Amino acid sequence: MAERKKVRRAQGPEVPVAPMLDMAFQLLTFFVLTYKPAPAEVQFGMNLLPSQPAIPISTEAPSDKPDDKLPASLRTLPTFLRAGDGGRLAQIKVGETAIPTEPKDALEKELDKYLQDPNLPFDQTVLKVDPRLKYAELVKVINAFSNAFARAKKDPKISFDELAPGEGD
Amino acid sequence: MAAALRSEFRAEPNLTPLLDVVFQLITFFMLVINFSSENYDQRVRLPVAESAQPVTDERRVSEDRLVLNVDKDGHLLIGGEVQPLHKAIQTIKHQADLVKLNLKAGGVKADPSGSLPTTIILRVDREATFSSLISLIKACETNGFRKFRFKAMNS
Numbered sequence: 001m002a003e004r005k006k007v008r009r010a011q012g013p014e015v016p017v018a019p020m021l022d023m024a025f026q027l028l029t030f031f032v033l034t035y036k037p038a039p040a041e042v043q044f045g046m047n048l049l050p051s052q053p054a055i056p057i058s059t060e061a062p063s064d065k066p067d068d069k070l071p072a073s074l075r076t077l078p079t080f081l082r083a084g085d086g087g088r089l090a091q092i093k094v095g096e097t098a099i100p101t102e103p104k105d106a107l108e109k110e111l112d113k114y115l116q117d118p119n120l121p122f123d124q125t126v127l128k129v130d131p132r133l134k135y136a137e138l139v140k141v142i143n144a145f146s147n148a149f150a151r152a153k154k155d156p157k158i159s160f161d162e163l164a165p166g167e168g169d
Numbered sequence: 170m171a172a173a174l175r176s177e178f179r180a181e182p183n184l185t186p187l188l189d190v191v192f193q194l195i196t197f198f199m200l201v202i203n204f205s206s207e208n209y210d211q212r213v214r215l216p217v218a219e220s221a222q223p224v225t226d227e228r229r230v231s232e233d234r235l236v237l238n239v240d241k242d243g244h245l246l247i248g249g250e251v252q253p254l255h256k257a258i259q260t261i262k263h264q265a266d267l268v269k270l271n272l273k274a275g276g277v278k279a280d281p282s283g284s285l286p287t288t289i290i291l292r293v294d295r296e297a298t299f300s301s302l303i304s305l306i307k308a309c310e311t312n313g314f315r316k317f318r319f320k321a322m323n324s
Contacts, residue, residue: 015291017184024191031198039209042218043290043318048310072239087298131300135293136216143218162303 026123044139044146049159051122070121077114077122079143080163092141107141111148124157131162175227209292210238213261216295218321233287235264235314241294243301254301258308285313292320 049072077095084090092099092107094114099107114122125145129138142158150154238246245257252260253300268285280286293302309317 007323017188021184021188021191024188024195028191028195031195031202035198035202037201040306040323041209041292041320042323043320044218045316045318047315048306048317066211087296129299129303131298131303133299135297135299135302136295138299139216139218139319140294142319143220149222160299160303160306162300 020031044142044144044156046146046156049126051156060114062064072124075121075123076159077111078126079127079145080142080167081127081129081133081138082163083130083133087132087137089133089137089140104140105144107144108148111144112151115148115152115154123154124159126159126161128161128163128167212240212246213238213292213294214241214296215292215320215322218323234290235270235287236290236292237261237305237309239291239293239297239302239305241296243297243304245305254304257305261305261308262312263313265314269313283313284315286316287314288316288318289314290318290320 080093082091087099094110099110245252268287
């Protein structure tokens with residue numbers, strides 16, 4: 001009998017775990033109900049420039065090597081985007097050259113000619129966009145420019161402006 | 170006989186491992202909880218972009234950001250409120266004033282060109298037209314915001 005009492009005293013006080021478990025489940029329920037997974041999003045980073053007046057592209061290369069001392073208007077590649085039915089992209093024009101909307105890489109190939117040519121001074125672009133154009137279509141063009149600037153190892157510098165009726169025709 | 174009656178058979182499950190697992194789950198959800206869900210307005214359906222860059226945590230932490238959610242009608246969604254264009258422009262101006270105030274309070278010298286260090290995160294619905302977007306962009310540029318990030322979904 002005395003030995004049983006000694007064994008019981010050696011075990012120590014018993015902590016009831018059930019209430020602690022109950023509170024833990026309450027907390028878990030709260031966090032499970034408030035949990036919202038962040039969507040997997042990607043992004044295009046760029047520095048937008050104020051609208052610059054772009055001059056028509058000259059077919060003659062400048063006599064001196066192009067550098068930052070050239071005025072911004074000479075370094076700006078004008079691009080015109082016209083919308084069709086439903087806000088879809090109907091016409092792309094880079095400078096004076098009309099680019100087909102299909103295949104998708106046609107625009108990138110044309111941009112490479114301008115941005116990777118060391119004799120041409122272009123390091124930024126102005127996008128003249130039809131107001132009716134849907135944003136999803138604009139993103140495709142931004143995608144192409146972003147890739148082209150990356151291949152040319154230039155920082156993407158883009159400015160946006162609304163395309164006036166008859167402009168770029 | 171009395172002793173046999175007094176000794177009852179009790180089945181007491183061991184709750185300690187269960188409590189341990191529950192605490193593990195609580196810790197997991199505490200670490201992944203996201204209180205900035207307002208910036209990811211689900212009403213905005215982003216367009217798909219094939220080669221946009223994923224957002225890195227370093228960039229997220231280092232830059233001062235202002236998230237603008239734009240729905241398919243061109244309205245700004247901010248603070249759970251749908252704001253038409255004229256109100257959105259006022260909101261953008263107000264945000265720019267706050268940034269300038271913070272810079273001044275922090276003793277940071279203002280950029281001579283008027284550019285603000287805040288990055289504008291544009292989450293625009295794929296069906297929004299350019300006409301609604303350009304007004305917001307112009308309002309941002311007028312108030313000194315030069316850095317922009319256009320959000321999209323990965324294909």
